[in-house]
Amino acid sequence: MKNKYIFIVLTLGLLFGLSCEKELLTRADYTDYAFAGIDEKGGSWKPILLSGASQIVIPAPKEVTSDEYKAELNNVKLAMSTLSSAQREKIAYWTNNPILRWNEIALELSTKYNLIPEPNADGSYPVPDAANPGKYPLFPYSHPPYTCRALAYLSVAQFDGLISAWNYKFKYNRKAPYEVDNSIVPAYAKTALPAYPADGAVVAAASRDILIAMFPLEKDYLIAKANENMVCLTWAGVNVQSDLDAGAIIGSEVAKVALQRAGSDGMKKAQTPRAVSDSIKAAALNRFGWQWDNQETPTRPVGLTPLFGKVRMWNVPMVEEVRSPVPPKPGSAEFNVAVQELQDITKNLTIEQRKIANWWSDGLNTYTPPGHWNRFAKNFLIKYKFNPLRSARTLAYMNMAIMDAGISCWDTKYYYHYPRPIQAIPGFKTILGTPNFPAYTSGHSTFSAAGAEVLSYIFPEEAQQCQTWAREAAESRIYGGIHYRFDAEAGLAQGKKVAVYAVNRAKKDGAE
Amino acid sequence: MKNHLIRIFLLVLSIAYLSALKAQTPSDDLLMQKREFCVALLYDAGSWDQYWEGARLRSNANIGTFSKKAATSMVAYGITNKINLIATLPYIQTEATGGQLKGVGGIQDLNIAIKGEIFNQQVGPGKISFLATGGFGTPVSNYLSDYQPFSLGLGTNEWSLRGILQYRFDNGIYVRGAAAHLWRGQTKVERNFYYNNGAYYSQWMDVPNALNYNCSVGTWLFNSSLKIEANYMGLRSTSGDDIRIYNSPQPTNKVEVDQVGFFAQYYFKNIKSIHGFGAIAYYSKMIHGRNMGQFQNYGFGITYQFKI
Numbered sequence: 001m002k003n004k005y006i007f008i009v010l011t012l013g014l015l016f017g018l019s020c021e022k023e024l025l026t027r028a029d030y031t032d033y034a035f036a037g038i039d040e041k042g043g044s045w046k047p048i049l050l051s052g053a054s055q056i057v058i059p060a061p062k063e064v065t066s067d068e069y070k071a072e073l074n075n076v077k078l079a080m081s082t083l084s085s086a087q088r089e090k091i092a093y094w095t096n097n098p099i100l101r102w103n104e105i106a107l108e109l110s111t112k113y114n115l116i117p118e119p120n121a122d123g124s125y126p127v128p129d130a131a132n133p134g135k136y137p138l139f140p141y142s143h144p145p146y147t148c149r150a151l152a153y154l155s156v157a158q159f160d161g162l163i164s165a166w167n168y169k170f171k172y173n174r175k176a177p178y179e180v181d182n183s184i185v186p187a188y189a190k191t192a193l194p195a196y197p198a199d200g201a202v203v204a205a206a207s208r209d210i211l212i213a214m215f216p217l218e219k220d221y222l223i224a225k226a227n228e229n230m231v232c233l234t235w236a237g238v239n240v241q242s243d244l245d246a247g248a249i250i251g252s253e254v255a256k257v258a259l260q261r262a263g264s265d266g267m268k269k270a271q272t273p274r275a276v277s278d279s280i281k282a283a284a285l286n287r288f289g290w291q292w293d294n295q296e297t298p299t300r301p302v303g304l305t306p307l308f309g310k311v312r313m314w315n316v317p318m319v320e321e322v323r324s325p326v327p328p329k330p331g332s333a334e335f336n337v338a339v340q341e342l343q344d345i346t347k348n349l350t351i352e353q354r355k356i357a358n359w360w361s362d363g364l365n366t367y368t369p370p371g372h373w374n375r376f377a378k379n380f381l382i383k384y385k386f387n388p389l390r391s392a393r394t395l396a397y398m399n400m401a402i403m404d405a406g407i408s409c410w411d412t413k414y415y416y417h418y419p420r421p422i423q424a425i426p427g428f429k430t431i432l433g434t435p436n437f438p439a440y441t442s443g444h445s446t447f448s449a450a451g452a453e454v455l456s457y458i459f460p461e462e463a464q465q466c467q468t469w470a471r472e473a474a475e476s477r478i479y480g481g482i483h484y485r486f487d488a489e490a491g492l493a494q495g496k497k498v499a500v501y502a503v504n505r506a507k508k509d510g511a512e
Numbered sequence: 513m514k515n516h517l518i519r520i521f522l523l524v525l526s527i528a529y530l531s532a533l534k535a536q537t538p539s540d541d542l543l544m545q546k547r548e549f550c551v552a553l554l555y556d557a558g559s560w561d562q563y564w565e566g567a568r569l570r571s572n573a574n575i576g577t578f579s580k581k582a583a584t585s586m587v588a589y590g591i592t593n594k595i596n597l598i599a600t601l602p603y604i605q606t607e608a609t610g611g612q613l614k615g616v617g618g619i620q621d622l623n624i625a626i627k628g629e630i631f632n633q634q635v636g637p638g639k640i641s642f643l644a645t646g647g648f649g650t651p652v653s654n655y656l657s658d659y660q661p662f663s664l665g666l667g668t669n670e671w672s673l674r675g676i677l678q679y680r681f682d683n684g685i686y687v688r689g690a691a692a693h694l695w696r697g698q699t700k701v702e703r704n705f706y707y708n709n710g711a712y713y714s715q716w717m718d719v720p721n722a723l724n725y726n727c728s729v730g731t732w733l734f735n736s737s738l739k740i741e742a743n744y745m746g747l748r749s750t751s752g753d754d755i756r757i758y759n760s761p762q763p764t765n766k767v768e769v770d771q772v773g774f775f776a777q778y779y780f781k782n783i784k785s786i787h788g789f790g791a792i793a794y795y796s797k798m799i800h801g802r803n804m805g806q807f808q809n810y811g812f813g814i815t816y817q818f819k820i
Contacts, residue, residue, distance in 0.1 A: 021697060021698055021718075022698060022714070022716050024698075024712055024714045024716060024717075024718060025712070025713040025714055026710055026711060026712055026713070027711065027713065028713055104711075107711070108710070108711040111705075111707045111711055112707065115756055115757060115758065115759055116758060117758070118757055118758035119573075136757070295612060296573075296574055296611075297573035297574055297576075297610060297611070298573065346614070351654055354656065354702070355702045358656070358658070358701075358702035358703055359702055359703055359704075361703065364759060364760075365706075365707050365756060365759050365760075366703075366705065366706070366707070367705065372705075375705070422612045428612065429612050429613065429614035429615075430612055430613065430614060431613070431614055431659070433613065434612060481614075
């Protein structure tokens with residue numbers, strides 16, 4: 001009998017401690033905040049794609065004394081008086097800066113679709129088809145070039161849309177519902193920003209339309225998200241319906257302008273047929289005496305987007321201006337030093353190095369390195385309490401720079417067509433999967449240096465941190481065994497150089 | 513006394529092949545006498561060239577044949593005649609013949625279990641017994657659980673509670689069943705964002721809990737020197753996601769396994785110079801699974817029992 005008690009006590013002792021699990025967030029814990037400034041002159045800033053802030057036209061708003069407005073205001077009050085806890089949660093989710101959530105949604109979709117196609121039974125590989133997105137492999141395959149481009153169009157459309165919105169906000173100066181009727185207590189921090197058109201509706205409509213084009217299978221989900229975002233603005237007491245309608249016009253129109261550019265930027269041709277890919281490879285062999293070959297089984301006949309380097313850049317006139325210099329010849333003394341370093345590192349990899357390699361890996365089924373930098377940027381937007389316009393500007397310049405960095409990196413990659421360590425070093429094994437494109441320059445390094453450069457300009461207090469991150473991201477690829485040090489160094493230099501074009505443009509856009 | 517010795521071998525055996533699934537919890541009816549020790553060294557070799565991606569059995573030329581070898585040391589001790597303490601510690605090495613990813617090696621999880629007999633009584637032509645086991649396992653090296661399929665283990669604490677019911681005929685034939693609930697914690701990974709049917713902003717991954725079943729039919733032969741047994745093992749995660757197409761597995765996956773096996777065990781009871789020693793050998797194969805390599809395992813080991 002005594003034995004049984006001992007047993008029960010010991011067992012319960014072992015089971016103790018089950019209750020100490022951490023909460024796993026499925027989204028960032030953003031909340032609303034009071035904006036550091038409202039940028040009254042934001043309507044005069046220079047847009048990226050629009051000719052000016054009044055290119056998109058919206059009707060003049062009705063006076064707040066009009067019957068139409070009063071009816072709208074009553075609807076707001078009615079809705080606010082019967083809010084359920086589920087509705088309140090949605091209001092809290094969207095915050096007063098929905099740029100954050102739409103960026104988060106874009107990153108989640110990039111993650112979801114970032115899966116590389118598997119081989120067919122005969123050893124060939126299928127390619128996603130934009131005309132038939134639901135057929136395996138699903139369209140898109142949101143690899144780093146695809147994702148950086150999606151984020152650039154998203155952010156640019158948001159930015160241009162908000163410049164337009166700011167123009168009309170201060171032109172018409174319509175008050176927010178809680179200023180017209182002080183019985184209304186808004187769910188978000190009060191702001192002196194005029195309410196017409198609703199900046200939140202601009203962001204919702206523009207983001208919805210850009211992301212539907214980028215992730216067509218998510219259309220229903222994105223429409224529902226945009227509708228929820230917009231209705232929350234009335235539930236929160238910050239906008240009436242006509243504020244939303246005007247904002248939605250701007251959002252839809254600016255998305256059309258952005259998608260027109262996207263439709264003709266050359267991305268459709270980036271994933272080439274085999275023959276084109278072979279000729280690019282042959283050109284490199286002819287020029288330099290080496291070529292990269294995919295090492296997978298079965299061999300992928302075409303690398304990832306060989307012509308992404310020809311996609312239209314945002315701020316660099318000619319991609320050749322930022323092409324990196326010739327890498328060391330395989331077998332040369334400089335090359336051998338880099339190989340020796342890789343062999344030494346993989347042989348004696350420290351836990352710290354392993355952590356760095358994995359922390360920055362951002363490979364398949366993740367939001368990619370551009371996504372990683374968007375996450376950093378969002379944290380800074382919150383820390384420095386940026387309003388939606390200034391948030392959109394930050395992300396637009398950063399994502400343009402990151403996309404340009406990707407284009408320049410891909411141009412360099414396929415111009416030099418440089419072999420990866422697993423190809424050049426017999427029997428070499430790695431802790432990270434080697435991607436399906438040439439080694440030189442490192443994409444992580446180029447993306448990261450570009451992101452760091454723009455963020456350093458916008459947030460000078462964070463410059464040191466950003467440069468440290470970029471350097472660590474670059475080093476991580478060496479620890480992972482998939483890049484030589486010269487890939488990383490050249491990538492950092494290239495990304496920084498590309499980003500300077502974006503920063504120079506930002507300095508002249510009127511926001512300083 | 514002999515029965516207990518025999519049974520400890522069985523215990524060792526079940527630990528050995530469950531280690532391939534990181535479900536090392538004793539699932540038999542064996543108990544050591546008070547102040548008795550059993551130490552064991554076991555070798556296990558598991559391999560697969562196909563794996564279940566969700567429910568679809570597939571191959572991947574960039575893995576080729578995957579292999580996992582384990583050397584496990586085990587100690588069992590009789591606290592009382594009815595309560596035993598069992599500890600196991602495996603060293604594991606993984607590698608693949610295809611692709612360029614590097615295998616890993618190292619010490620995995622320390623598992624400690626307490627087993628007690630609750631009931632043991634003659635009923636008809638044999639004895640019926642019921643035992644319960646409480647177990648706890650925890651990683652003892654800083655291996656990375658988020659490097660599947662190469663990871664040494666799931667990188668999390670595991671608590672288990674198991675019930676074991678056996679009927680043993682007086683002629684040596686027995687039938688045994690065991691069922692357990694495995695509570696797994698969370699595993700810390702080296703990134704703070706991942707996808708598990710949706711985005712997760714955390715450095716922690718939830719490792720699904722699981723149910724684990726065993727049943728065996730066996731008998732002793734040649735004057736109780738040789739034992740043979742046929743067995744089944746089932747594992748069912750109670751939650752989790754499927755491996756996405758051509759993607760890597762991760763610790764959050766919903767794992768299911770049905771495995772059948774045989775083992776043989778020999779006890780050197782008539783040879784004085786090696787009295788106390790025993791040997792075991794086994795083979796098992798998974799016949800159904802989900803988000804799991806289709807392992808085929810064999811193993812052998814030596815055991816030694818003594819009293820202090």
